Amino acid sequence: MSLKAMAQEKVERAGISNYSFDHDVLVMCGVRYTLEACTCGEPDCDGVRLRKSPKVIGRVLQ
């Protein structure tokens, strides 16, 4: 399964339906998350980690 498919499953399991994908970037509430494979090996791990894209960090709100 692709990272994208795993991320989609993770988000939907969390009850979030308001999201979209911009290529391989997950966008939720205007925040972009890059997808990373998770290798922690926890039995309940869904194999994907969402990392807030640094592109939006530091955005100035005035």
Ligand SMILES: [Zn+2]
């Ligand atoms: Zn994990």
